[in-house]
Amino acid sequence: xxxxxxxxxxxxxxxxxxxxxxxxxxxxxxxxxxxxxxxxxxxxxxxxxxxxxxxxxxxxxxxxxxxxxxxxxxxxxxxxxxxxxxxxxxxxxxxxxxxxxxxxxxxxxxxxxxxxxxxxxxxxxxxxxxxxxxxxxxxxxxxxxxxxxxxxxxxxxxxxxxxxxxxxxxxxxxxxx
Amino acid sequence: xxxxxxxxxxxxxxxxxxxxxxxxxxxxxxxxxxxxxxxxxxxxxxxxxxxxxxxxxxxxxxxxxxxxxxxxxxxxxxxxxxxxxxxxxxxxxxxxxxxxxxxxxxxxxxxxxxxxxxxxxxxxxxxxxxxxxxxxxxxxxxxxxxxxxxxxxxxxxxxxxxxxxxxx
Numbered sequence: 646x647x648x649x650x651x652x653x654x655x656x657x658x659x660x661x662x663x664x665x666x667x668x669x670x671x672x673x674x675x676x677x678x679x680x681x682x683x684x685x686x687x688x689x690x691x692x693x694x695x696x697x698x699x700x701x702x703x704x705x706x707x708x709x710x711x712x713x714x715x716x717x718x719x720x721x722x723x724x725x726x727x728x729x730x731x732x733x734x735x736x737x738x739x740x741x742x743x744x745x746x747x748x749x750x751x752x753x754x755x756x757x758x759x760x761x762x763x764x765x766x767x768x769x770x771x772x773x774x775x776x777x778x779x780x781x782x783x784x785x786x787x788x789x790x791x792x793x794x795x796x797x798x799x800x801x802x803x804x805x806x807x808x809x810x811x812x813x814x815x816x817x818x819x820x821x822x
Numbered sequence: 823x824x825x826x827x828x829x830x831x832x833x834x835x836x837x838x839x840x841x842x843x844x845x846x847x848x849x850x851x852x853x854x855x856x857x858x859x860x861x862x863x864x865x866x867x868x869x870x871x872x873x874x875x876x877x878x879x880x881x882x883x884x885x886x887x888x889x890x891x892x893x894x895x896x897x898x899x900x901x902x903x904x905x906x907x908x909x910x911x912x913x914x915x916x917x918x919x920x921x922x923x924x925x926x927x928x929x930x931x932x933x934x935x936x937x938x939x940x941x942x943x944x945x946x947x948x949x950x951x952x953x954x955x956x957x958x959x960x961x962x963x964x965x966x967x968x969x970x971x972x973x974x975x976x977x978x979x980x981x982x983x984x985x986x987x988x989x990x
Contacts, residue, residue, distance in 0.1 A: 652970060652974060653966060653967060653970035655970075656966075656969055656970040656973040656974075657951065657966055657969075657970070659973075660944050660945070660951065660969065661944075661950055661951065679977065682977045682980075682981055683973060683974075683977050685980070686973065686976050686977040686980045686981075687945070687973065689922055689925075689926055689980055689983075690926050690930075690945055690946075690976060691945075692919055692922050692923050692926060693843070693923050693926050693927065693930075693946075694923065695835070695839050695946075696835075696838075696839065696842075697834070697835050697838065698834050698835065698838035698852070698855060699848075699852065702838075702852045702855060702856060703830075703834060705856065706830075706855075706856045706859050706860065707827070707830065709860065709863075710826055710830075710859070710860070710863040781892065783857060783860075785861050785864065786860065786861075786864070791860065791864060806856070806860065807856075808853050808856045808857055808860070811853065812853075
């Protein structure tokens with residue numbers, strides 16, 4: 646057995662109690678000393694304290710997760726007409742022009758979602774920027790009915806959870822540099 | 823309590839601590855924590871009963887990888903032991919232990935990303951090597967080697983503090 650193999654076995658043994666490291670340490674003082682250090686370091690790593698997530702982080706998330714899932718909507722519909730009606734109403738509520746707030750301000754829903762309008766630099770293609778955002782910022786949320794985007798000339802309007810809005814702000818800030 | 827609420831209650835704390843140690847940054851951890859649970863919520867019906875923990879950690883690992891790829895330019899910032907102490911279950915950490923925590927975190931911070939992922943899963947979250955390998959998407963022997971290399975680096979970082987003499 647090589648020193649590397651022995652040292653790997655020491656770790657495996659400390660982690661799950663399996664694979665006794667063997668007697669290489671009896672013939673190799675350096676590895677025997679390593680085994681002592683390895684045990685002490687493994688135990689010392691346990692000194693790093695544990696803690697709960699900050700309440701505001703959990704609460705924001707749980708509020709968001711109390712919304713019906715996209716898949717749950719299927720339970721509401723007796724047929725495709727009902728589903729279309731639900732989507733149409735949602736679209737009207739989401740993108741009704743009167744809902745646009747003052748520039749740079751978000752319209753917070755009580756459940757943690759917000760609608761924000763982002764002005765793009767002159768000359769930027771809103772469609773291209775929207776495509777980049779869908780690909781790079783929380784891509785899993787765009788096709789799942791969680792986040793939605795409206796594209797205008799020189800602006801985007803986004804309905805999304807707070808972490809996604811933060812991601813979009815970061816993305817646009819970096820993109821403009 | 824709904825299914826998802828129970829799921830969240832069972833896994834929020836370990837996932838939070840995993841992401842905090844993995845990123846070394848509370849703000850990033852909070853972002854990844856929310857994204858991970860949001861994804862879990864979106865796909866909640868596809869989970870396999872009995873494998874929820876591994877499923878959720880796989881999501882968290884992938885979210886963290888995506889985020890780290892995007893932020894490759896930013897250096898990882900270490901969580902200060904004072905921050906950790908503030909959130910610790912046992913607030914009475916003596917100064918020498920605080921120093922030890924600082925050294926351990928420094929050691930974890932110095933690990934390459936794939937070693938850090940696997941070391942944290944095995945050392946802090948009770949994953950077997952086979953489970954950790956599946957979560958990280960690597961083979962069993964690669965997982966064992968990564969954890970062993972991570973452990974070896976930690977041994978070197980801590981060897982001065984452990985009063986056992988230096989090792990080669």
